[in-house]
Amino acid sequence: MLAPYACHPEASRGRLYPETMSSFRSAFQRDRDRIIHSSAFRRLKHKTQVFVEHEGDYYRTRLTHSIEVAQVARTIAGVLGLNTDLAEAVALAHDLGHTPFGHTGEDALGALMAPYGGFDHNAQALRIVTKLERHYADFDGLNLTWETLEGLAKHNGPVTGPHADAKHAGPLPYALAECNAAWDLELSTHASAEAQVAAIADDVAYSHHDLHDGLRSGLFSEADLMDLPVTGPAFAEVDARYPGLDPMRRRHEALRRVFGRMVEDVIAVAKNRLDAAQPKSVEEIRGLGTTVIRFSKPLYQDLKAIRGFLFTHMYRAPSVMVERARVTIVINDLFPLFLAHPEHLPAEWRADVAQAADQTALARIVADYVAGMTDRFALQEHARLCG
Template sequence: MLAPFACLPDASRGRLYPEGMSSFRSPFQRDRDRIIHSSAFRRLKHKTQVFVEHEGDYYRTRLTHSIEVAQVARTISGVLGLNTDLAEAIALAHDLGHTPFGHTGEDALARLMQPYGGFDHNAQALRIVTRLERHYAGFDGLNLTWETLEGIAKHNGPVIGPNADAKHAHDPDALPYALAEVNAAWDLELDTHASAEAQVAAIADDVAYSHHDLHDGLRSGLFTEEDLMELPVAGPAFAEVDRLYPGLEKMRRRHEALRRVFGRMVEDVIAVAQNRLAGAQPKSVDDIRHMGTTIIRFSKPLYQELKAVRSFLFHRMYRAPSVMEVRAQVTRVVDDLFPLFLRDPGLLPAEWRQDIDAVRDETELARIVADYVAGMTDRFAIQEHARLMGVDPVVRAG
């Protein structure tokens, strides 16, 4: 039984290219399956969050992160009576547009693409699922439902209009080109909030990375459990484990504490959502979209505590000297490859060169090059850089 404000499969706005209904899967289940079977999803296995792919088998990749986000999204949406399949599909797709080398690669590509319309990983995810995946006979992309496309575009909130968060807002006349193209073909109502399922996928992303960055940072040795005991959220979790299991072996202690951090975030989101939904009494998914505020969020006290945790992670992990050294090395990879392909597109693989004959100007060519570079995995980008530039790999395994 779904809540009245959930996205109902039978009420979907459909697909850009009409298709017959499956006899055994809902439209949102088909979206989820198409995302999982896409080439872009498989490549997430070798794209990283913070650490470069060679640095260890235990650090999260974009693939493991996406799976964790999907698990959290299914849990929260299930408790709230939302459509778990839609929430899962959006969660699995939310990172498809990321470049190699995490936000380091995105920062470099956004800078290089500034003269050609910029680069935004959320918009790039839309470009992938509407254009760049080319496996189906009847259309480019995955031909996802409107609701899934809306969720990819707006899971962080409206991107234009008075309700857009400044962090994610865009000038209506200067939208990222990948987003503008999709929106021109099919209005995604960019000035409204997305469905509750998309909002769940967004908060699940926050839950997942807040949890696993603590875990990965400990494993890397950038900080210790004693450091975390000084932080809100984490400190009380370790203290509780020590009280319940005095003398517990180190790795079990770490796991027990961090799963309590994880649990507190999920429980907080559910409690806040239940309270806000009870107060607002939305009768439909459109009531959610036009509420003018996010319905799925952390409580104010926990949000403030998580800000302290994220500040700690920023200084001790994301800007740690060893991480910054590798960031500089992999930035060089993107800085070298993009202009190289722009000057000599003949270096692109044959299947990519097929599109070059139709380009009308340098902007269109740059966008093809950006599509190619953004789709690279960490390992492949490093290998291609070494091969094409005739240099040693900028980062070596081990």
């Protein structure tokens, strides 16, 4: 049973290209399935979060991260009476637009694309699902429902208008502007509660697994986490209950408590905010002017402390910075090479190049190609073309 403020599939605004309804899957289930079967989703297997793909088999990739986000989103959405299929679809697609080498690759490509409208991985995800996936006979992209597209565009909040985050100041990313021009996504409002769930599930998943990956990599130790909020009490609770526990089991037990604390906090806050607002429809959720799915203020401050620790000890650790510099060179070499010599692009991409109206159009085609690369393919291409 769905809550009245949930997205009901039978009330969906539909697809840009009308299709016959499925006899055994809802519109949002079809969206989820199309995302899972897309080429871009498969490529996430070889795109990493923090560590480059060849550095170890146990670190999270964009694919495993997306699966973890989807699991958290389904749990939270189910408890709140929301549409779990829509929450899962947005969660699975939210990282489709990421470049190789994580945020390092995005930073490099963003700088290179600055003269051509910039680069934003959220907007690129929309470009992928509306244009770049080319498998269907009747349309480019995946022809997802309006609600899933809205979730991808606005899961982090309004992009325009008085409630937009300050980081969105300035012109819209071109990929987002193109998609919105084709179908108005109402960028000045908040997204559905399902999309908000996908966004918070992303925060929960990476806050948990970055601690796990950082410990596994040896960039910091359990002792370093004892003085932090949330993590310190979690380890203390495990030590009190299981004295002398094997170190790996101790780590797992503590971090699963951190994970549980975040999920329980989100659910409790969401229930309180929904009870206070009493929304009667998803339109009322969009029009509240604030999110209903969020962390409590105390936990948010605790997580800021943990993220500050991770930034210093993991994201900007000396060994990670060395690798960041190396892979930045890869992007900085490949993009201008393809821009100057598009004949190096695969044949199916050269067909688009032939139709490019100007240098900006060509640069966006090159950015699409480079952004779609996996870590290993980008390294291979760099070795092949640049020596």
